[in-house]
Amino acid sequence: MMDAHLIVERPRFRLDVSLRVAPGEVVALLGPSGAGKTTALRALAGLTPLSGGHIALDGAAVHARTVDRRRVGMVLQDHLLFPHMSVLDNVAFGPRCLGATRAEARRAATVWLERAGLGGHLRARPRELSGGQARRVALARSLVVRPRVLLLDEPLAALDAHTRLSARAVLRHHLSGFAGACVLVTHDPLEAVALADRLIVIEDGALVQEGTPAEVARHPRTDYVARLFGLNLYRGDARGREVSVDGFPDDEDGSFTGGGPTFSVAEDLKGPVFLAFPPSAVTLYRTRPEGRPRNLWHAGVEGLVRHGDHVRVHLDGPITAAADVTPAAVAELGLSPGQRVWAVVRTTETHAYPAPAPE
Protein backbone atom coordinates (compact mmCIF):
# COMPACT_ATOMS: atom_id res chain seq x y z
CA MET A 1 0.00 0.00 0.00
CA MET A 2 1.35 3.39 -0.96
CA ASP A 3 0.03 6.43 0.81
CA ALA A 4 1.35 9.77 -0.39
CA HIS A 5 0.66 13.43 0.09
CA LEU A 6 2.80 15.29 -2.38
CA ILE A 7 3.48 19.00 -1.98
CA VAL A 8 5.95 20.56 -4.37
CA GLU A 9 6.30 24.33 -4.40
CA ARG A 10 7.94 26.22 -7.20
CA PRO A 11 7.73 29.81 -8.29
CA ARG A 12 4.27 30.16 -9.84
CA PHE A 13 3.37 26.52 -9.38
CA ARG A 14 2.19 24.43 -6.48
CA LEU A 15 1.46 20.73 -6.58
CA ASP A 16 -0.68 19.45 -3.74
CA VAL A 17 -2.08 15.99 -4.34
CA SER A 18 -2.92 13.05 -2.09
CA LEU A 19 -3.04 9.54 -3.44
CA ARG A 20 -3.35 6.06 -2.04
CA VAL A 21 -2.61 3.07 -4.21
CA ALA A 22 -3.27 -0.48 -3.07
CA PRO A 23 -0.92 -3.36 -3.93
CA GLY A 24 -1.76 -4.64 -7.39
CA GLU A 25 -3.79 -1.55 -8.19
CA VAL A 26 -3.06 0.56 -11.28
CA VAL A 27 -3.81 4.26 -10.91
CA ALA A 28 -3.62 6.64 -13.86
CA LEU A 29 -2.73 10.28 -13.32
CA LEU A 30 -4.50 12.24 -16.02
CA GLY A 31 -4.26 15.92 -16.71
CA PRO A 32 -3.50 18.57 -19.28
CA SER A 33 0.16 19.35 -19.90
CA GLY A 34 1.61 21.51 -17.17
CA ALA A 35 -0.86 20.16 -14.60
CA GLY A 36 1.88 18.56 -12.54
CA LYS A 37 1.53 14.87 -13.50
CA THR A 38 5.21 14.38 -14.25
CA THR A 39 6.22 16.41 -11.19
CA ALA A 40 4.06 14.10 -9.07
CA LEU A 41 5.72 11.05 -10.59
CA ARG A 42 9.22 12.48 -10.08
CA ALA A 43 8.34 13.33 -6.49
CA LEU A 44 7.21 9.73 -5.89
CA ALA A 45 10.50 8.46 -7.35
CA GLY A 46 12.50 10.91 -5.25
CA LEU A 47 13.90 12.83 -8.20
CA THR A 48 12.07 15.98 -7.14
CA PRO A 49 12.24 16.81 -3.42
CA LEU A 50 8.98 17.34 -1.55
CA SER A 51 8.30 20.77 -0.09
CA GLY A 52 5.86 19.12 2.30
CA GLY A 53 3.67 16.08 2.79
CA HIS A 54 4.84 12.50 2.99
CA ILE A 55 5.24 9.24 1.10
CA ALA A 56 4.67 5.99 2.95
CA LEU A 57 5.17 2.52 1.55
CA ASP A 58 3.54 -0.24 3.58
CA GLY A 59 3.46 2.10 6.53
CA ALA A 60 7.13 3.13 6.39
CA ALA A 61 7.96 6.71 5.51
CA VAL A 62 10.28 6.79 2.51
CA HIS A 63 10.22 10.45 1.46
CA ALA A 64 13.46 11.16 3.33
CA ARG A 65 15.29 8.35 1.52
CA THR A 66 17.45 9.06 -1.49
CA VAL A 67 16.36 7.86 -4.90
CA ASP A 68 18.50 4.73 -4.87
CA ARG A 69 16.99 3.45 -1.61
CA ARG A 70 13.31 3.76 -2.41
CA ARG A 71 12.75 0.53 -4.29
CA VAL A 72 10.61 2.14 -6.97
CA GLY A 73 10.62 1.22 -10.62
CA MET A 74 10.17 3.83 -13.30
CA VAL A 75 9.72 3.56 -17.03
CA LEU A 76 9.93 6.75 -19.01
CA GLN A 77 8.53 7.51 -22.41
CA ASP A 78 11.92 7.21 -24.11
CA HIS A 79 12.98 4.21 -22.00
CA LEU A 80 16.51 5.52 -21.28
CA LEU A 81 18.22 2.17 -21.79
CA PHE A 82 21.95 2.63 -21.18
CA PRO A 83 23.37 2.83 -24.71
CA HIS A 84 26.80 1.48 -23.75
CA MET A 85 25.49 -1.76 -22.23
CA SER A 86 23.97 -4.85 -23.79
CA VAL A 87 20.30 -5.56 -23.21
CA LEU A 88 21.28 -8.20 -20.67
CA ASP A 89 23.53 -5.83 -18.71
CA ASN A 90 20.85 -3.15 -18.76
CA VAL A 91 18.47 -5.49 -16.98
CA ALA A 92 21.20 -6.91 -14.73
CA PHE A 93 22.18 -3.38 -13.64
CA GLY A 94 19.53 -3.13 -10.90
CA PRO A 95 20.26 -6.49 -9.22
CA ARG A 96 23.99 -5.68 -9.33
CA CYS A 97 23.34 -2.41 -7.50
CA LEU A 98 21.36 -4.31 -4.89
CA GLY A 99 24.32 -6.55 -4.17
CA ALA A 100 23.84 -9.57 -6.44
CA THR A 101 26.94 -11.13 -7.96
CA ARG A 102 27.43 -10.68 -11.69
CA ALA A 103 26.30 -14.26 -12.36
CA GLU A 104 23.19 -13.98 -10.19
CA ALA A 105 22.26 -10.65 -11.71
CA ARG A 106 22.63 -11.99 -15.24
CA ARG A 107 20.61 -15.08 -14.39
CA ALA A 108 17.74 -12.98 -13.01
CA ALA A 109 17.93 -10.65 -16.00
CA THR A 110 17.82 -13.57 -18.42
CA VAL A 111 14.69 -14.94 -16.77
CA TRP A 112 12.90 -11.60 -17.07
CA LEU A 113 14.01 -10.99 -20.63
CA GLU A 114 12.89 -14.46 -21.70
CA ARG A 115 9.56 -13.83 -20.04
CA ALA A 116 9.30 -10.62 -22.07
CA GLY A 117 9.99 -12.57 -25.26
CA LEU A 118 13.46 -11.09 -25.70
CA GLY A 119 15.55 -14.19 -25.07
CA GLY A 120 17.10 -13.82 -28.51
CA HIS A 121 18.30 -10.27 -27.92
CA LEU A 122 20.39 -10.62 -24.77
CA ARG A 123 23.61 -9.48 -26.44
CA ALA A 124 22.00 -6.76 -28.52
CA ARG A 125 22.70 -3.08 -27.94
CA PRO A 126 19.67 -0.91 -27.16
CA ARG A 127 19.98 0.96 -30.46
CA GLU A 128 19.42 -2.29 -32.36
CA LEU A 129 15.97 -2.77 -30.79
CA SER A 130 12.61 -1.65 -32.10
CA GLY A 131 10.58 0.76 -29.99
CA GLY A 132 8.38 -2.02 -28.68
CA GLN A 133 11.33 -4.21 -27.75
CA ALA A 134 13.04 -1.29 -26.01
CA ARG A 135 9.93 -0.67 -23.95
CA ARG A 136 9.76 -4.31 -22.90
CA VAL A 137 13.44 -4.20 -21.90
CA ALA A 138 12.82 -1.02 -19.89
CA LEU A 139 9.88 -2.67 -18.16
CA ALA A 140 11.90 -5.81 -17.41
CA ARG A 141 14.75 -3.64 -16.09
CA SER A 142 12.32 -1.96 -13.70
CA LEU A 143 10.56 -5.13 -12.59
CA VAL A 144 13.62 -7.33 -12.07
CA VAL A 145 14.44 -5.50 -8.82
CA ARG A 146 10.91 -6.26 -7.56
CA PRO A 147 9.97 -2.66 -6.78
CA ARG A 148 7.12 -1.97 -4.42
CA VAL A 149 5.91 0.86 -6.65
CA LEU A 150 6.05 1.00 -10.42
CA LEU A 151 5.88 4.42 -12.07
CA LEU A 152 5.16 4.72 -15.79
CA ASP A 153 5.48 8.03 -17.60
CA GLU A 154 3.45 8.09 -20.81
CA PRO A 155 4.40 4.47 -21.44
CA LEU A 156 2.83 4.26 -24.88
CA ALA A 157 2.97 7.87 -26.07
CA ALA A 158 5.87 7.34 -28.45
CA LEU A 159 4.02 4.69 -30.45
CA ASP A 160 1.78 5.11 -33.46
CA ALA A 161 -1.89 4.23 -33.14
CA HIS A 162 -1.51 0.76 -34.66
CA THR A 163 1.34 -0.61 -32.52
CA ARG A 164 -0.11 1.14 -29.50
CA LEU A 165 -3.05 -1.21 -29.48
CA SER A 166 -0.95 -4.36 -29.24
CA ALA A 167 1.57 -2.68 -26.91
CA ARG A 168 -1.28 -1.81 -24.60
CA ALA A 169 -2.35 -5.44 -24.43
CA VAL A 170 1.22 -6.52 -23.64
CA LEU A 171 1.60 -3.83 -20.98
CA ARG A 172 -1.76 -4.71 -19.47
CA HIS A 173 -0.61 -8.33 -19.27
CA HIS A 174 2.62 -7.35 -17.49
CA LEU A 175 0.84 -5.02 -15.08
CA SER A 176 -1.70 -7.67 -14.16
CA GLY A 177 1.18 -9.82 -12.90
CA PHE A 178 2.74 -6.98 -10.87
CA ALA A 179 2.05 -7.23 -7.16
CA GLY A 180 3.06 -3.71 -6.14
CA ALA A 181 1.32 -0.39 -6.56
CA CYS A 182 1.45 1.11 -10.04
CA VAL A 183 1.05 4.75 -11.00
CA LEU A 184 1.03 5.76 -14.62
CA VAL A 185 0.95 9.22 -16.11
CA THR A 186 -0.84 9.84 -19.35
CA HIS A 187 -2.89 12.36 -21.21
CA ASP A 188 -4.53 9.76 -23.39
CA PRO A 189 -7.92 8.76 -21.92
CA LEU A 190 -7.97 5.50 -23.88
CA GLU A 191 -4.65 4.49 -22.39
CA ALA A 192 -5.90 5.38 -18.91
CA VAL A 193 -9.14 3.49 -19.30
CA ALA A 194 -7.43 0.45 -20.83
CA LEU A 195 -4.69 0.15 -18.21
CA ALA A 196 -5.92 1.68 -14.97
CA ASP A 197 -8.26 0.53 -12.25
CA ARG A 198 -8.69 4.08 -11.03
CA LEU A 199 -8.18 7.54 -12.50
CA ILE A 200 -6.91 10.62 -10.74
CA VAL A 201 -7.31 13.84 -12.66
CA ILE A 202 -4.95 16.72 -11.85
CA GLU A 203 -5.33 20.28 -13.03
CA ASP A 204 -3.08 23.16 -11.99
CA GLY A 205 -1.38 21.01 -9.40
CA ALA A 206 -4.56 20.00 -7.61
CA LEU A 207 -6.70 16.88 -7.70
CA VAL A 208 -9.99 17.68 -9.44
CA GLN A 209 -11.52 14.26 -9.84
CA GLU A 210 -10.95 10.67 -8.80
CA GLY A 211 -12.79 7.46 -9.52
CA THR A 212 -13.02 4.36 -11.65
CA PRO A 213 -12.67 5.01 -15.38
CA ALA A 214 -16.42 4.41 -15.85
CA GLU A 215 -17.36 6.90 -13.11
CA VAL A 216 -15.02 9.58 -14.37
CA ALA A 217 -16.06 9.11 -17.98
CA ARG A 218 -19.73 9.27 -17.10
CA HIS A 219 -19.59 12.07 -14.52
CA PRO A 220 -16.93 14.54 -15.62
CA ARG A 221 -16.49 17.40 -13.20
CA THR A 222 -14.40 19.77 -15.27
CA ASP A 223 -14.36 20.92 -18.87
CA TYR A 224 -11.02 19.17 -19.32
CA VAL A 225 -12.37 15.78 -18.25
CA ALA A 226 -15.53 16.25 -20.30
CA ARG A 227 -13.52 17.06 -23.43
CA LEU A 228 -11.23 14.13 -22.72
CA PHE A 229 -14.15 11.73 -22.83
CA GLY A 230 -15.92 13.61 -25.60
CA LEU A 231 -18.85 14.96 -23.59
CA ASN A 232 -20.60 18.31 -23.49
CA LEU A 233 -20.56 19.51 -19.89
CA TYR A 234 -22.42 22.37 -18.20
CA ARG A 235 -23.00 23.64 -14.73
CA GLY A 236 -26.60 24.35 -13.91
CA ASP A 237 -29.27 24.50 -11.31
CA ALA A 238 -31.76 21.64 -10.96
CA ARG A 239 -35.39 21.87 -9.95
CA GLY A 240 -36.77 18.37 -10.17
CA ARG A 241 -36.36 17.07 -13.68
CA GLU A 242 -35.51 20.49 -15.09
CA VAL A 243 -32.04 21.98 -15.22
CA SER A 244 -31.39 25.61 -16.07
CA VAL A 245 -27.94 25.83 -17.53
CA ASP A 246 -25.88 28.95 -17.00
CA GLY A 247 -26.22 31.00 -20.15
CA PHE A 248 -29.11 28.94 -21.44
CA PRO A 249 -32.30 31.01 -21.79
CA ASP A 250 -34.65 30.35 -18.93
CA ASP A 251 -37.90 31.62 -20.38
CA GLU A 252 -40.37 29.42 -22.19
CA ASP A 253 -39.89 30.91 -25.61
CA GLY A 254 -38.95 33.93 -27.67
CA SER A 255 -35.79 35.03 -25.94
CA PHE A 256 -33.08 36.77 -27.92
CA THR A 257 -31.73 33.45 -29.19
CA GLY A 258 -35.02 32.22 -30.47
CA GLY A 259 -35.27 30.50 -27.19
CA GLY A 260 -35.84 27.18 -25.60
CA PRO A 261 -36.75 25.86 -22.24
CA THR A 262 -34.46 24.62 -19.60
CA PHE A 263 -33.00 21.19 -20.14
CA SER A 264 -35.16 18.25 -19.27
CA VAL A 265 -33.27 15.44 -17.66
CA ALA A 266 -33.98 11.93 -16.49
CA GLU A 267 -32.74 12.48 -12.92
CA ASP A 268 -34.75 14.12 -10.16
CA LEU A 269 -32.34 16.53 -8.44
CA LYS A 270 -32.23 19.81 -6.61
CA GLY A 271 -29.53 22.47 -6.42
CA PRO A 272 -26.27 22.83 -8.30
CA VAL A 273 -25.64 20.05 -10.79
CA PHE A 274 -23.48 19.08 -13.72
CA LEU A 275 -25.27 18.32 -16.95
CA ALA A 276 -23.54 16.15 -19.52
CA PHE A 277 -24.50 14.70 -22.87
CA PRO A 278 -22.51 13.18 -25.71
CA PRO A 279 -22.21 14.98 -29.05
CA SER A 280 -24.11 12.12 -30.66
CA ALA A 281 -27.22 13.05 -28.63
CA VAL A 282 -27.55 16.34 -30.50
CA THR A 283 -29.70 16.58 -33.62
CA LEU A 284 -29.51 19.60 -35.91
CA TYR A 285 -32.31 21.17 -37.98
CA ARG A 286 -32.31 23.94 -40.54
CA THR A 287 -35.74 25.17 -39.56
CA ARG A 288 -37.41 25.06 -36.20
CA PRO A 289 -38.73 21.52 -35.73
CA GLU A 290 -42.48 20.92 -35.51
CA GLY A 291 -44.22 20.50 -32.18
CA ARG A 292 -42.63 21.47 -28.90
CA PRO A 293 -39.44 19.47 -28.65
CA ARG A 294 -37.57 19.72 -25.37
CA ASN A 295 -33.98 20.88 -25.06
CA LEU A 296 -34.16 23.06 -28.13
CA TRP A 297 -31.98 26.05 -28.85
CA HIS A 298 -30.93 28.21 -31.74
CA ALA A 299 -27.19 27.94 -32.32
CA GLY A 300 -24.52 29.18 -34.69
CA VAL A 301 -22.16 26.81 -36.49
CA GLU A 302 -18.62 27.68 -35.48
CA GLY A 303 -16.73 24.98 -37.32
CA LEU A 304 -16.81 21.46 -38.74
CA VAL A 305 -14.21 18.78 -38.09
CA ARG A 306 -14.09 15.33 -39.61
CA HIS A 307 -13.98 12.84 -36.74
CA GLY A 308 -13.78 9.19 -37.80
CA ASP A 309 -16.88 8.30 -39.82
CA HIS A 310 -18.86 11.31 -38.65
CA VAL A 311 -18.50 15.08 -38.60
CA ARG A 312 -18.18 17.00 -35.35
CA VAL A 313 -20.02 20.32 -35.51
CA HIS A 314 -18.90 22.95 -33.02
CA LEU A 315 -21.79 25.17 -32.01
CA ASP A 316 -21.79 28.53 -30.31
CA GLY A 317 -24.78 30.60 -29.25
CA PRO A 318 -26.22 30.61 -25.78
CA ILE A 319 -24.03 27.62 -24.92
CA THR A 320 -21.08 26.10 -26.70
CA ALA A 321 -21.60 22.49 -27.64
CA ALA A 322 -20.34 19.77 -29.95
CA ALA A 323 -22.70 17.77 -32.13
CA ASP A 324 -21.87 14.66 -34.14
CA VAL A 325 -23.71 14.24 -37.42
CA THR A 326 -23.19 12.09 -40.50
CA PRO A 327 -21.49 13.54 -43.58
CA ALA A 328 -24.83 13.00 -45.36
CA ALA A 329 -26.55 15.22 -42.81
CA VAL A 330 -23.92 17.92 -43.33
CA ALA A 331 -24.70 17.89 -47.05
CA GLU A 332 -28.44 17.79 -46.53
CA LEU A 333 -28.42 20.66 -44.04
CA GLY A 334 -25.81 22.53 -46.07
CA LEU A 335 -23.85 23.19 -42.89
CA SER A 336 -21.09 25.78 -43.04
CA PRO A 337 -19.44 28.03 -40.47
CA GLY A 338 -21.48 31.07 -39.49
CA GLN A 339 -24.80 29.44 -40.30
CA ARG A 340 -27.68 29.32 -37.81
CA VAL A 341 -29.27 25.97 -36.95
CA TRP A 342 -31.68 24.53 -34.40
CA ALA A 343 -30.22 22.02 -31.99
CA VAL A 344 -32.14 19.44 -30.00
CA VAL A 345 -30.81 17.05 -27.35
CA ARG A 346 -32.65 13.83 -26.61
CA THR A 347 -33.68 13.85 -22.97
CA THR A 348 -32.87 10.15 -22.54
CA GLU A 349 -29.23 10.87 -23.31
CA THR A 350 -28.73 13.81 -21.01
CA HIS A 351 -27.27 13.04 -17.67
CA ALA A 352 -27.36 15.25 -14.56
CA TYR A 353 -25.49 14.69 -11.29
CA PRO A 354 -24.85 16.80 -8.20
CA ALA A 355 -22.06 19.35 -8.29
CA PRO A 356 -20.36 21.20 -5.47
CA ALA A 357 -21.98 24.60 -4.91
CA PRO A 358 -20.18 27.29 -6.93
CA GLU A 359 -17.89 29.44 -4.85
Next chain:
Amino acid sequence: MLPDGACGVPVILAVPAAIGLAFLVLPLTALLVRAPWRTLAARLAEPHVLEALRLSLLTSSAATAACLLLGVPLAWMLARVAFRGRRFVRALVTAPLVLPPVAGGLALLLVLGNGGLVGAWLEPVLGVRLPLTTTAVVLAEAFVAMPFLVLSVEGALRASDARFEEAAAILGASRWTVFRRVTLPLVAPGIAAGAVLCWARALGEFGATITFAGNLPGRTQTMPLAVYLTLRKDPEAAIVLSLVLLVVCAAVLVCLRDRWVRTS
Protein backbone atom coordinates in the same frame (compact mmCIF):
# COMPACT_ATOMS: atom_id res chain seq x y z
CA MET B 1 19.40 27.10 -49.21
CA LEU B 2 22.36 28.86 -50.72
CA PRO B 3 23.88 27.18 -53.73
CA ASP B 4 27.01 25.16 -53.14
CA GLY B 5 30.30 25.96 -54.82
CA ALA B 6 32.38 29.06 -55.23
CA CYS B 7 29.59 31.18 -56.65
CA GLY B 8 27.72 30.90 -53.33
CA VAL B 9 30.61 32.16 -51.19
CA PRO B 10 30.96 35.95 -50.92
CA VAL B 11 34.45 37.22 -51.74
CA ILE B 12 34.55 39.26 -48.55
CA LEU B 13 34.49 36.00 -46.59
CA ALA B 14 36.40 33.74 -48.99
CA VAL B 15 39.53 35.92 -49.16
CA PRO B 16 40.13 36.26 -45.41
CA ALA B 17 39.36 32.56 -45.02
CA ALA B 18 42.00 31.66 -47.60
CA ILE B 19 44.55 34.01 -46.02
CA GLY B 20 43.77 32.55 -42.60
CA LEU B 21 44.33 29.03 -43.85
CA ALA B 22 47.60 30.01 -45.54
CA PHE B 23 48.70 31.71 -42.34
CA LEU B 24 48.18 28.47 -40.44
CA VAL B 25 49.68 26.12 -43.00
CA LEU B 26 52.63 28.09 -44.46
CA PRO B 27 54.85 28.01 -41.34
CA LEU B 28 54.42 24.24 -41.16
CA THR B 29 55.35 24.01 -44.83
CA ALA B 30 58.42 26.13 -44.17
CA LEU B 31 59.52 23.62 -41.53
CA LEU B 32 59.29 20.85 -44.09
CA VAL B 33 61.01 22.86 -46.83
CA ARG B 34 63.95 24.01 -44.73
CA ALA B 35 64.50 20.73 -42.94
CA PRO B 36 68.03 19.30 -43.44
CA TRP B 37 66.71 16.12 -45.00
CA ARG B 38 70.12 14.67 -45.87
CA THR B 39 71.50 14.81 -42.34
CA LEU B 40 68.13 14.12 -40.74
CA ALA B 41 68.75 10.54 -39.73
CA ALA B 42 72.07 11.34 -38.09
CA ARG B 43 70.66 14.33 -36.21
CA LEU B 44 67.70 12.37 -34.94
CA ALA B 45 70.00 9.77 -33.50
CA GLU B 46 71.86 12.34 -31.41
CA PRO B 47 71.47 11.48 -27.73
CA HIS B 48 70.19 14.89 -26.60
CA VAL B 49 67.35 14.76 -29.15
CA LEU B 50 66.21 11.34 -28.01
CA GLU B 51 66.66 12.43 -24.40
CA ALA B 52 64.46 15.48 -24.86
CA LEU B 53 61.88 13.51 -26.79
CA ARG B 54 61.71 10.80 -24.15
CA LEU B 55 61.38 13.41 -21.41
CA SER B 56 58.69 15.28 -23.30
CA LEU B 57 56.58 12.18 -23.94
CA LEU B 58 57.01 11.02 -20.37
CA THR B 59 56.17 14.32 -18.70
CA SER B 60 53.23 15.23 -20.94
CA SER B 61 51.73 11.77 -20.42
CA ALA B 62 52.22 12.01 -16.67
CA ALA B 63 50.72 15.50 -16.68
CA THR B 64 47.72 14.23 -18.65
CA ALA B 65 47.25 11.39 -16.17
CA ALA B 66 47.34 13.85 -13.28
CA CYS B 67 44.87 16.12 -15.08
CA LEU B 68 42.50 13.17 -15.66
CA LEU B 69 42.70 12.14 -12.03
CA LEU B 70 41.93 15.63 -10.72
CA GLY B 71 40.21 17.30 -13.65
CA VAL B 72 37.41 14.79 -14.33
CA PRO B 73 36.04 15.04 -10.76
CA LEU B 74 36.39 18.83 -10.95
CA ALA B 75 34.46 18.89 -14.23
CA TRP B 76 31.81 16.63 -12.69
CA MET B 77 31.41 19.01 -9.75
CA LEU B 78 31.05 21.95 -12.09
CA ALA B 79 28.54 20.20 -14.32
CA ARG B 80 26.43 18.21 -11.86
CA VAL B 81 26.55 19.79 -8.41
CA ALA B 82 24.78 23.11 -7.90
CA PHE B 83 26.92 24.78 -5.26
CA ARG B 84 27.28 28.43 -4.35
CA GLY B 85 29.94 30.27 -6.29
CA ARG B 86 30.01 27.72 -9.10
CA ARG B 87 30.44 30.40 -11.76
CA PHE B 88 33.33 31.86 -9.83
CA VAL B 89 35.01 28.46 -9.54
CA ARG B 90 34.60 27.93 -13.27
CA ALA B 91 36.28 31.28 -13.90
CA LEU B 92 39.15 30.25 -11.62
CA VAL B 93 39.58 26.99 -13.50
CA THR B 94 39.97 28.81 -16.79
CA ALA B 95 42.51 31.26 -15.34
CA PRO B 96 45.61 29.24 -16.42
CA LEU B 97 44.15 29.33 -19.93
CA VAL B 98 44.50 33.08 -20.20
CA LEU B 99 47.41 33.60 -17.82
CA PRO B 100 50.77 33.89 -19.64
CA PRO B 101 52.58 30.59 -18.91
CA VAL B 102 55.66 32.41 -17.64
CA ALA B 103 53.53 34.08 -14.99
CA GLY B 104 52.04 30.67 -14.22
CA GLY B 105 55.52 29.22 -13.77
CA LEU B 106 56.45 32.07 -11.46
CA ALA B 107 53.27 31.51 -9.47
CA LEU B 108 54.12 27.83 -9.12
CA LEU B 109 57.59 28.79 -7.94
CA LEU B 110 56.09 31.03 -5.27
CA VAL B 111 53.93 28.19 -3.98
CA LEU B 112 56.07 25.08 -4.48
CA GLY B 113 59.54 26.64 -4.78
CA ASN B 114 62.16 26.19 -2.11
CA GLY B 115 60.97 29.17 -0.10
CA GLY B 116 57.37 29.02 -1.33
CA LEU B 117 54.15 28.89 0.64
CA VAL B 118 53.95 25.11 0.47
CA GLY B 119 57.49 24.44 -0.71
CA ALA B 120 59.06 25.80 2.48
CA TRP B 121 57.12 23.19 4.35
CA LEU B 122 57.65 20.35 1.82
CA GLU B 123 61.39 20.08 2.24
CA PRO B 124 61.78 19.85 6.02
CA VAL B 125 58.72 17.60 6.49
CA LEU B 126 58.80 15.33 3.45
CA GLY B 127 62.31 15.91 2.22
CA VAL B 128 61.04 16.88 -1.21
CA ARG B 129 62.58 19.59 -3.35
CA LEU B 130 60.53 20.27 -6.42
CA PRO B 131 62.31 22.90 -8.53
CA LEU B 132 64.75 21.57 -11.12
CA THR B 133 63.19 18.09 -11.06
CA THR B 134 61.20 16.14 -13.63
CA THR B 135 58.26 16.25 -11.22
CA ALA B 136 58.35 20.02 -11.48
CA VAL B 137 58.05 19.72 -15.27
CA VAL B 138 54.98 17.53 -14.85
CA LEU B 139 53.44 20.03 -12.41
CA ALA B 140 54.09 22.97 -14.71
CA GLU B 141 52.58 21.14 -17.67
CA ALA B 142 49.55 19.97 -15.68
CA PHE B 143 48.94 23.49 -14.39
CA VAL B 144 48.80 24.89 -17.89
CA ALA B 145 46.96 22.00 -19.54
CA MET B 146 44.31 21.14 -16.97
CA PRO B 147 41.76 23.80 -18.09
CA PHE B 148 41.64 22.18 -21.53
CA LEU B 149 40.59 18.89 -19.98
CA VAL B 150 38.17 20.35 -17.45
CA LEU B 151 36.35 22.52 -19.98
CA SER B 152 36.13 19.71 -22.50
CA VAL B 153 34.82 17.17 -19.98
CA GLU B 154 32.41 19.65 -18.43
CA GLY B 155 31.01 20.39 -21.89
CA ALA B 156 30.58 16.67 -22.55
CA LEU B 157 28.83 16.21 -19.19
CA ARG B 158 26.46 19.07 -19.85
CA ALA B 159 25.65 17.71 -23.28
CA SER B 160 24.99 14.18 -22.00
CA ASP B 161 21.48 13.33 -20.90
CA ALA B 162 21.38 13.45 -17.10
CA ARG B 163 18.21 11.36 -17.13
CA PHE B 164 20.32 8.24 -17.72
CA GLU B 165 21.85 8.97 -14.34
CA GLU B 166 18.40 9.35 -12.80
CA ALA B 167 17.34 6.05 -14.32
CA ALA B 168 20.40 4.39 -12.80
CA ALA B 169 19.72 5.92 -9.37
CA ILE B 170 16.14 4.67 -9.46
CA LEU B 171 17.47 1.18 -10.13
CA GLY B 172 19.36 1.44 -6.85
CA ALA B 173 22.76 2.73 -7.92
CA SER B 174 24.63 4.94 -5.46
CA ARG B 175 26.07 8.19 -6.76
CA TRP B 176 29.52 6.66 -7.10
CA THR B 177 28.14 3.65 -8.99
CA VAL B 178 26.18 5.97 -11.26
CA PHE B 179 29.34 7.94 -11.96
CA ARG B 180 31.44 4.86 -12.60
CA ARG B 181 29.03 2.74 -14.63
CA VAL B 182 26.86 5.31 -16.42
CA THR B 183 28.33 8.81 -16.41
CA LEU B 184 31.93 7.90 -17.29
CA PRO B 185 31.14 5.54 -20.18
CA LEU B 186 28.67 8.02 -21.64
CA VAL B 187 31.15 10.92 -21.67
CA ALA B 188 34.19 8.78 -22.53
CA PRO B 189 34.55 10.35 -26.00
CA GLY B 190 34.52 13.81 -24.44
CA ILE B 191 37.11 12.76 -21.87
CA ALA B 192 39.32 11.30 -24.60
CA ALA B 193 39.05 14.45 -26.68
CA GLY B 194 39.88 16.54 -23.63
CA ALA B 195 42.82 14.30 -22.79
CA VAL B 196 44.25 14.66 -26.31
CA LEU B 197 43.97 18.46 -26.13
CA CYS B 198 45.48 18.41 -22.67
CA TRP B 199 48.33 16.16 -23.77
CA ALA B 200 49.10 18.31 -26.82
CA ARG B 201 49.13 21.44 -24.70
CA ALA B 202 51.43 19.78 -22.16
CA LEU B 203 53.77 18.58 -24.91
CA GLY B 204 54.19 22.14 -26.18
CA GLU B 205 54.57 23.73 -22.75
CA PHE B 206 57.50 26.15 -22.54
CA GLY B 207 57.07 29.21 -20.34
CA ALA B 208 55.89 27.66 -17.11
CA THR B 209 58.34 24.79 -17.46
CA ILE B 210 61.44 26.90 -17.95
CA THR B 211 60.40 29.24 -15.13
CA PHE B 212 59.47 26.63 -12.57
CA ALA B 213 61.52 23.58 -13.55
CA GLY B 214 64.53 25.15 -15.19
CA ASN B 215 66.43 23.78 -18.15
CA LEU B 216 68.54 20.78 -17.16
CA PRO B 217 69.23 18.42 -20.08
CA GLY B 218 67.96 14.95 -19.27
CA ARG B 219 65.95 16.15 -16.30
CA THR B 220 63.85 19.14 -17.18
CA GLN B 221 64.82 19.99 -20.74
CA THR B 222 61.78 19.02 -22.79
CA MET B 223 61.51 19.34 -26.58
CA PRO B 224 60.26 22.94 -26.69
CA LEU B 225 63.08 24.03 -24.39
CA ALA B 226 65.57 22.13 -26.51
CA VAL B 227 64.24 23.80 -29.67
CA TYR B 228 64.62 27.25 -28.18
CA LEU B 229 68.14 26.70 -26.87
CA THR B 230 69.45 24.90 -29.94
CA LEU B 231 68.12 27.64 -32.21
CA ARG B 232 71.01 29.97 -31.33
CA LYS B 233 73.94 27.65 -31.90
CA ASP B 234 72.48 25.25 -34.48
CA PRO B 235 69.32 26.38 -36.34
CA GLU B 236 69.14 23.20 -38.39
CA ALA B 237 69.02 21.07 -35.25
CA ALA B 238 66.16 23.25 -33.97
CA ILE B 239 64.27 22.60 -37.20
CA VAL B 240 64.74 18.86 -36.75
CA LEU B 241 63.43 19.05 -33.20
CA SER B 242 60.40 21.06 -34.29
CA LEU B 243 59.76 18.58 -37.04
CA VAL B 244 59.77 15.74 -34.52
CA LEU B 245 57.21 17.59 -32.39
CA LEU B 246 55.07 18.16 -35.45
CA VAL B 247 55.17 14.49 -36.44
CA VAL B 248 54.36 13.30 -32.92
CA CYS B 249 51.33 15.62 -32.67
CA ALA B 250 50.09 14.71 -36.12
CA ALA B 251 50.45 11.00 -35.39
CA VAL B 252 48.50 11.24 -32.16
CA LEU B 253 45.70 13.27 -33.74
CA VAL B 254 45.40 10.89 -36.68
CA CYS B 255 45.41 7.82 -34.45
CA LEU B 256 42.74 9.16 -32.15
CA ARG B 257 40.58 10.95 -34.66
CA ASP B 258 38.70 7.93 -35.88
CA ARG B 259 38.27 6.44 -32.44
CA TRP B 260 37.29 9.38 -30.28
CA VAL B 261 37.50 12.93 -31.44
CA ARG B 262 35.02 12.67 -34.28
CA THR B 263 32.28 11.14 -32.18
CA SER B 264 32.42 13.82 -29.53
